[in-house]
Every structure is written in structure tokens, then in C-alpha cells.
Amino acid sequence: xxxxxxxxxxxxxxxxxxxxxxxxxxxxxxxxxxxxxxxxxxxxxxxxxxxxxxxxxxxxxxxxxxxxxxxxxxxxxxxxxxxxxxxxxxxxxxxxxxxxxxxxxxxxxxxxxxxxxxxxxxxxxxxxxxxxxxxxxxxxxxxxxxxxxxxxxxxxxxxxxxxxxxxxxxxxxxxxxxxxxxxxxxxxxxxxxxxxxxxxxxxxxxxxxxxxxxxxxxxxxxxxxxxxxxxxxxxxxxxxxxxxxxxxxxxxxxxxxxxxxxxxxxxxxxxxxxxxxxxxxxxxxxxxxxxxxxxxxxxxxxxxxxxxxxxxxxxxxxxxxxxxxxxxxxxxxxxxx
Numbered sequence: 001x002x003x004x005x006x007x008x009x010x011x012x013x014x015x016x017x018x019x020x021x022x023x024x025x026x027x028x029x030x031x032x033x034x035x036x037x038x039x040x041x042x043x044x045x046x047x048x049x050x051x052x053x054x055x056x057x058x059x060x061x062x063x064x065x066x067x068x069x070x071x072x073x074x075x076x077x078x079x080x081x082x083x084x085x086x087x088x089x090x091x092x093x094x095x096x097x098x099x100x101x102x103x104x105x106x107x108x109x110x111x112x113x114x115x116x117x118x119x120x121x122x123x124x125x126x127x128x129x130x131x132x133x134x135x136x137x138x139x140x141x142x143x144x145x146x147x148x149x150x151x152x153x154x155x156x157x158x159x160x161x162x163x164x165x166x167x168x169x170x171x172x173x174x175x176x177x178x179x180x181x182x183x184x185x186x187x188x189x190x191x192x193x194x195x196x197x198x199x200x201x202x203x204x205x206x207x208x209x210x211x212x213x214x215x216x217x218x219x220x221x222x223x224x225x226x227x228x229x230x231x232x233x234x235x236x237x238x239x240x241x242x243x244x245x246x247x248x249x250x251x252x253x254x255x256x257x258x259x260x261x262x263x264x265x266x267x268x269x270x271x272x273x274x275x276x277x278x279x280x281x282x283x284x285x286x287x288x289x290x291x292x293x294x295x296x297x298x299x300x301x302x303x304x305x306x307x308x309x310x311x312x313x314x315x316x317x318x319x320x321x322x323x324x325x326x327x328x329x330x331x332x333x334x335x336x337x
Contacts, residue, residue, distance in 0.1 A: 052078075052081055052083035053082050053255065053257075053258040054083045054084075054085070055077075055082055055084050055085075055106060055262055056085055056103065056104050056106075057084060057086040057087070057104070057105065057107070058088075058089045058092070058094075058095030058104045058106070059087065059088055059107075059108045059109060059287075060088075060090070060092050060108070060110075060243075061088050061287060061288050061289075062109055062213050062216075062288075063139075063214045063215060063284060063298055063300055063301065064133040064213075064242065065109045066273050066283055066303075067266065067270040067272070067273040067274075067303055068086070068245075068266060068269055069269075070273055070279060070283055071265050071266050071268060071269030072084060072086065072269075074268075074272070076268045076269055077266075080261040080262070080264060082261055082262060084262075088287070090164075090195075090196070091164050091192075091194060092107050092109060092110040092114065092115075092165070092246075093111075093165050093168075095107050096118070099124075099247070099248060100248065105255075106245055106247045106262065107245070107247075108132065108245050108266075109243045110244060110245070111165065111169045111242065112241055112242065112312065112315045113167060113172050113315065114168050115246055116315060116319060116325075116331070117167070117319070117325070119329065120325050120327075125248060125250070126246050126247070126249065127246070127247050127248065127249050127252040127259075127334060127336050128244045128246055128312070128335045129244070129245040129247055129263045129266070129307075129336050130244060130262075130263045130270065130307055130336075131241065131270070131304040131305075131306065131307040131308070131311075131312070132242070132243045132244045132303075133241070133242045133243050133304075134301060134304055134311070135232070135233030135238060135241075135242055135301060136233060136300055136302050138217075138228075138231065138233075138299045139213060139214050139217070139233060139299045139301045140173070140211070140212070140213045140214075140217070140231075140232040140233050140242075140301075141211070141212065141228040141231050141232055142156065142161060142209050142210065142211050142228065143202070143210050143212055143217070143220050143221065143226040143228055143229070144202075144209045144226065144227060145202060145224060145225070145226055145227075146225050146226075146227055148208065150208060150209055150229055151229060153181045153183050153229060154183050155229065156208075156229065156230065157178075157183050157187060158184075158188065159189070159208035160189045160190075160208050160209075161174065161188065161190055161207060161208065161209045161210065162190075162192075162193040162201055162202070162210040162211065163190050163192060163211045164192065164193070164194060164195050164213075165192055166190040166191065166192045167324060169240075169243070170190075170211040170232070171190045172237075172315075172322055172324070173233070173240065174188075174190075174211060174230065176237055176318060176322065177231070177232060177234070177235070177236070177237065180235055191207060193210070195212065195213060195216045196216065198210040198216065199212075199224055199226070202224065202226065203224055209229065210226075211232065214300070215284065215294050215298045217298075217299075218297055218299075219290070222294075236318075239302060240314055240315060241314065242301060244312075247259065252336060259336060260336070263336060267305050270303045270304065270305045271305045273300075274302075274303040274304075277300065281295045307335050307336070309331055309335050312331045312335065313330075315331075316328065316331050
């Protein structure tokens with residue numbers, strides 16, 4: 001069901017309702033992950049070598065997953081004594097059930113908003129192993145079709161906007177940007193549609209606009225002639241953390257050495273992605289199923305090389321201001337020590 005945008009300082013939704021939404025996501029997530037395609041580390045364990053700790057990772061197929069894929073392909077996990085396999089899922093929340101049940105150990109490119117909300121309301125107890133991405137320039141925007149009459153932020157008042165998960169970092173940044181522009185948000189509705197099928201929904205006029213990330217932002221502009229009408233990573237949301245590598249507190253406590261080894265290895269992937277665009281472009285086509293030409297033109301988010309609690313706190317603070325949390329959430333204890 002479409003979910004209204006939450007204005008800043010609006011009352012937080014009742015905890016039971018949020019938990020019901022979270023539990024619904026957990027139930028649906030099992031089927032989604034089971035049906036998804038799987039990948040494995042390119043460096044399998046050889047006969048006679050020590051048994052490696054196996055870590056199953058769920059990955060959202062967006063550009064932000066490139067550091068993880070690089071870490072797999074460059075053998076960073078293998079050299080850290082880990083055997084990592086991964087599953088592609090349409091949304092990070094689709095893997096929540098498997099994370100709780102233990103068939104998935106880590107979610108990569110997991111949007112902070114959804115998991116901070118679940119943490120605050122007791123639906124999950126999470127730990128952040130590493131930071132994944134922060135808002136970059138022209139990497140996340142609301143698009144509308146030419147001729148739709150939507151050409152500027154004010155035109156989004158009262159409209160339906162597609163987001164990958166509702167609520168999430170997209171709904172948060174859109175609402176905050178609209179408010180910064182003085183646009184009423186009470187009538188704006190968000191509907192959850194996977195990134196890969198948003199353009200189809202827009203073309204069919206099932207929604208008035210779509211909030212896309214790369215590479216779907218570039219492909220939407222190219223295929224449909226869709227025009228950006230709202231930049232989501234500027235002003236009050238410039239550089240805001242988007243997602244991270246998230247596990248459960250139970251798994252991190254039971255496997256402290258593996259958790260730290262995973263963090264070190266994936267942060268090597270983060271560092272490579274942050275400094276070598278060519279390496280990122282090389283891995284995007286295979287796991288995202290996009291042409292090399294699109295990989296060459298996409299804008300990339302910021303790839304941090306460590307999880308900074310102070311920076312992550314920006315997300316929780318904005319959520320509290322926006323009415324997503326009944327009270328402030330202290331993020332520091334959630335970051336793996």
C-alpha cells in the first residue's frame with residue numbers, strides 16, 4: 001500500500017504497526033532470497049587447505065554493491081580466511097528473514113533507514129560491520145516523463161512516487177528536500193517498486209514519478225527521456241550515509257573473528273572502489289546485467305573506507321526529525337567494535 005510522506009516533527013508511527021510491517025517483510029523475504037540467483041567467491045578452497053568460515057551475503061544489484069563484488073573477485077575474503085557466497089536480492093529488506101533465521105549472515109548495500117527503524121522498534125538487533133555508501137553527486141534523483149507536467153519539485157505535491165522500499169532512505173531524502181523547497185509533503189505518496197521495474201511503471205503511468213539510483217537513473221533517462229526534477233543528494237542531505245554491511249548482533253557475537261575479518265576484507269574493496277573507477281566499471285555489467293556503455297557513464301556514490309558513528313548518526317537524527325522514530329536512536333553501539 002502507498003505510504004504517505006512523513007513530515008518533519010510529525011508523530012512517529014505506532015511501534016506495533018512498524019513491527020507488523022517488519023514481520024511481513026521477514027516472511028516475504030525468505031521466498032525472495034530463495035528464488036534469487038547466487039554467486040560464489042572466485043577462489044574456492046583447495047583440497048588440504050584449512051576449513052574456512054563460510055559467510056552468506058545478500059546483495060542488492062545497484063552500483064553501491066561494487067566494492068563487495070570487487071572484494072570477492074580480488075580474493076580479499078579468501079585471503080582473510082573466509083569463504084563468501086552471495087545471493088542477489090531486489091531490496092535489502094527482502095533478505096531480512098534470512099538474516100534473522102541465519103541462512104544469510106550479512107546484507108550488503110543495506111539501506112540504513114529500514115534497519116535503524118527495525119532496531120528502534122525491537123524488530124531486529126543489528127550490527128554494522130562496515131559502511132558501504134554515502135550520497136554522491138547526481139546519483140539519486142526523482143524522475144518524471146516529459147510532457148507529464150512535472151518539471152520542478154513543487155510539481156511533486158500530491159503525487160505518487162515510486163521508491164525501492166517504503167519507508168527508506170529515498171522517502172527520507174525526498175521528504176527533506178521537498179520541505180527545504182517549501183513544498184507541502186502531506187499529500188505525497190510513496191509506493192514500493194523494485195529499482196529494475198520502476199521505469200516500466202513510469203512508462204505505464206502507474207506512478208507520477210520514480211526515485212532512481214544508478215545505473216537505473218542513467219538508463220531511465222536514456223530509454224524514456226525521463227527528466228530529473230528533484231536531486232536527492234544535495235543541501236541538507238548532501239553526503240548522507242545510504243547503506244552499509246549489516247548483520248545481527250547474535251551472529252557478530254557468535255563469530256567475532258569472522259566478523260572482523262569480513263570488515264577488513266570488504267573495507268579493502270571499499271578503498272579500491274573509492275580510488276579506481278575503472279575497476280568499478282569493469283564489474284558492474286556482470287552482476288547488474290547492464291551494457292558496458294552504461295557502466296561508463298553512471299555517477300558513483302561516495303565509498304567510505306570505515307564506519308564512522310558520527311556520520312551515521314546523521315541518518316538517525318534525520319529520521320527522528322522526520323517522525324520515523326519516536327525517540328532518538330544512538331547509532332554508536334550498533335557499529336562493530
